[in-house]
Amino acid sequence: MTWQEQQLPGDHPPVRSGKVGVLLVNLGTPDAPTTADVKRYLAEFLSDRRVVEIPPIAWQPILRGIILNTRPAKSAEAYRKVWSEDGSPLAAITKAQAEAMQQAFGDTAEVDWAMRYGEPSIPRQLAKLKDAGCERILLAPLYPQYCGATTATVVDKANEWMAAQRWQPSLRTLPPYHDDPLYIEALASDISRQLDALDFTPELLLLSFHGMPARTLELGDPYHCHCQKTARLLEERMAREGLRFRTSFQSRFGRAKWLEPATDAVLAEEAQAGTKRLAVVAPGFSADCLETLEELAIQGHEQFAEAGGERFAALSCLNTSAAGLTMLEALLRRECGGWI
Numbered sequence: 001m002t003w004q005e006q007q008l009p010g011d012h013p014p015v016r017s018g019k020v021g022v023l024l025v026n027l028g029t030p031d032a033p034t035t036a037d038v039k040r041y042l043a044e045f046l047s048d049r050r051v052v053e054i055p056p057i058a059w060q061p062i063l064r065g066i067i068l069n070t071r072p073a074k075s076a077e078a079y080r081k082v083w084s085e086d087g088s089p090l091a092a093i094t095k096a097q098a099e100a101m102q103q104a105f106g107d108t109a110e111v112d113w114a115m116r117y118g119e120p121s122i123p124r125q126l127a128k129l130k131d132a133g134c135e136r137i138l139l140a141p142l143y144p145q146y147c148g149a150t151t152a153t154v155v156d157k158a159n160e161w162m163a164a165q166r167w168q169p170s171l172r173t174l175p176p177y178h179d180d181p182l183y184i185e186a187l188a189s190d191i192s193r194q195l196d197a198l199d200f201t202p203e204l205l206l207l208s209f210h211g212m213p214a215r216t217l218e219l220g221d222p223y224h225c226h227c228q229k230t231a232r233l234l235e236e237r238m239a240r241e242g243l244r245f246r247t248s249f250q251s252r253f254g255r256a257k258w259l260e261p262a263t264d265a266v267l268a269e270e271a272q273a274g275t276k277r278l279a280v281v282a283p284g285f286s287a288d289c290l291e292t293l294e295e296l297a298i299q300g301h302e303q304f305a306e307a308g309g310e311r312f313a314a315l316s317c318l319n320t321s322a323a324g325l326t327m328l329e330a331l332l333r334r335e336c337g338g339w340i
């Protein structure tokens, strides 16, 4: 079915229909690396009750009174270190992924991208797809591992928009793909390519996933198990003579206990135990961002070197690599089954 302006009586509102839409979604990022923009972004992000599970009556005074007066300046400084000509790396890469998918799908689907926090927002982009005639939309949160704080909040936001529509499009959601052979294969091939290009041979490949409060595991969030399964499958698929694998969790936020071991602690511990050559990669991130380019590649390098490590490499995320785009297209085509 293709889009068409239907033949309608003169006083009938225009009707556009018949198309399939695909919306790639990632976390969100400030518009500019300034304290004011980072503050705006963090206020929205950290007010999401899926992200900080403390009752607003207790949390909002801490957020507004302390965190939003201290963190934005520090985070803005970190963002400035990784900001690119095309803006925030997370937004620029997600946009490039959507453009590549549009190229791959041609006129069989409209492909666009959105950010859960900040712009372009999910409601704005869903409305854009609907206005372009998309009656069927695949919502694709680009998180391989399911997490209430990431995947579920994207679906919540989309459903909020759906609730306000008289004529709703049909909505499908890309399921988590943490153990999908397409994903494991893409990671194995892209990581192997990057390891082969290094001018040293790492003794350890550290798989660093974004952390979560430890209690989310007891509350039934599958995130920790999904990360562990990705790590196990990747290690089985990639096994190399002399290369050890370890898994850790980065980006701790707040005072509660987070999933362990922490990436910074493992980097120091490994160097102190005599590991000289280490590579780190973040398989849970679809695109490089502040957490990989600054926290891992800059801070992680310093932590490892200060503890006695000698050679360090932070590998890239799948981004727009050939392996990453081939995987993404295959996942999206599968989920659009019967539609295109």
Ligand SMILES: C=CC1=C(C)c2cc3[nH]c(cc4nc(cc5[nH]c(cc1n2)c(C)c5CCC(=O)O)C(CCC(=O)O)=C4C)c(C)c3C=C
Pocket: 027, 028, 029, 030, 042, 051, 052, 071, 075, 088, 090, 143, 147, 149, 150, 210, 211, 212, 213, 251, 253, 284, 285, 288, 289, 290, 291
């Ligand atoms: C990949 C999955 C992610 C999970 C799970 C996640 C949970 C989570 N994050 C915070 C707090 C912060 N995260 C920040 C940045 C950030 N987080 C993710 C991904 C996940 N977060 C990404 C891709 C990014 C990068 C955004 C970018 O612009 O590049 C930040 C902002 C930066 C900073 O000030 O440090 C915060 C804060 C919590 C509390 C949480 C789960 C409870």
Ligand SMILES: [Fe+2]
Pocket: 210, 251
């Ligand atoms: Fe985060």
Ligand SMILES: [Fe+2]
Pocket: 224, 225, 226, 228
């Ligand atoms: Fe687990």
